[in-house]
Amino acid sequence: MPVGNESTRLSAQDWARAALKAIAHGGLAAVAVEPLARTLGVTKGSFYAHYRNRDELITAALTEWVRSHGEAGLSQYAAITDPAQRLRELLTTVVHAVQPLAPSVHLSLLGDRNDPRAQDAVRQVNQARLDLLTRTYRELGLPPDRAASRARVAYAAILGLLHLAQTDPAAPHSAVLADEATAIFLPS
Amino acid sequence: MPVGNESTRLSAQDWARAALKAIAHGGLAAVAVEPLARTLGVTKGSFYAHYRNRDELITAALTEWVRSHGEAGLSQYAAITDPAQRLRELLTTVVHAVQPLAPSVHLSLLGDRNDPRAQDAVRQVNQARLDLLTRTYRELGLPPDRAASRARVAYAAILGLLHLAQTDPAAPHSAVLADEATAIFLPS
DNA sequence: CCCCCTTAATACGGTTGCGTATTGATACGC
DNA sequence: GCGTATCAATACGCAACCGTATTAAGGGGG
Structure with a gap:
């Protein structure tokens, strides 16, 4: 066999x-x-x-987990050449994928953030995602420092939406949320 | 004594x-x-x-914890009459208070989100904060449903920034971040 | 085809933590 | 001051889990 x-x-x-x-x-x-x-x-x-x-x-x-959620897991997004489209994909994917209430390794590791191994794993995954987002905002024309802080806030929102989805029983209409998120985070 | x-x-x-x-x-x-x-x-x-x-x-x-972080802990913000000022205070307070690496009960409870008691506590605190934010956006002139989703994204960003601050050793300039956050979340 | 390496079972000792019982100390009301 | 409430120490049984033998079974490579 x-x-x-x-x-x-x-x-x-x-x-x-x-x-x-x-x-x-x-x-x-x-x-x-x-x-x-x-x-x-x-x-x-x-x-x-x-x-x-x-x-x-x-x-x-x-x-x-780091391997599959770091750069490896981001490659399908990194492959999108149009930065605006890439950002839209990232946001809507998260907003929608957030519903299944699939227990999240990421959130659980947050509870174990004192453990050096957990902290390191989370840090690596966050870093890979922040890098991609920062690059995307730069390609959209933001100056490097603004791109970095905007990426940070955007990624924070993504993480937070994940938090909320996992705790809230009240499922908000994801379509509305996705619109709101893209309206907010697609650059001026 | x-x-x-x-x-x-x-x-x-x-x-x-x-x-x-x-x-x-x-x-x-x-x-x-x-x-x-x-x-x-x-x-x-x-x-x-x-x-x-x-x-x-x-x-x-x-x-x-729920008592001190729910409505009770929000009263000092709820007391601010000007909604724009209130929102600014909320955002900058969070962005700055986020640094001391004070271990956060909130984040830890996310790791225990299977426990019904933890889930309930987090839900209550989140609800109180979301309510205040939603009300604030309504006072700023957003229609109720847009106010709700915008409050959700804004609160998600707040939570996410907390998350990032606790895991990232790299401390980003909080002043820059605060500017970015207020620029993003103060309404159009 | 048979040996050996991998997978699995069983049994044991050690540690940590929960909960209970019993008894001792201490402060405060009277 | 005296007694009763409250706070604290000690000792015990119990359960969960880690880690370590030791042994058994089974399946491929020589």
């Missing part, structure tokens, strides 16, 4: 993915070997065949 | 305050009786003279 991912045996990746799910749900504290093993249907004995300890699992999971 | 708060004995308030500090630092998980007792210089035996259990402490701490 060369391909076929329905193997009955687990890989290190399986554990890392489960760890990310746990982080999204309950933060780093939720990455606990024995509970994870229970949800994976094995006992913890097998975990130590893949990682030396819990810390290694956390590091692996966060590394994977 | 009627006044004088240097009493050698602790009150329920002291425990609640310590709990809030712990939440700001490590989320709800950090509200642990024995560690708290250690930092307070007593043993946990005395804790149970003030609260029946850990849950009661958490509830008390969150209630206190």
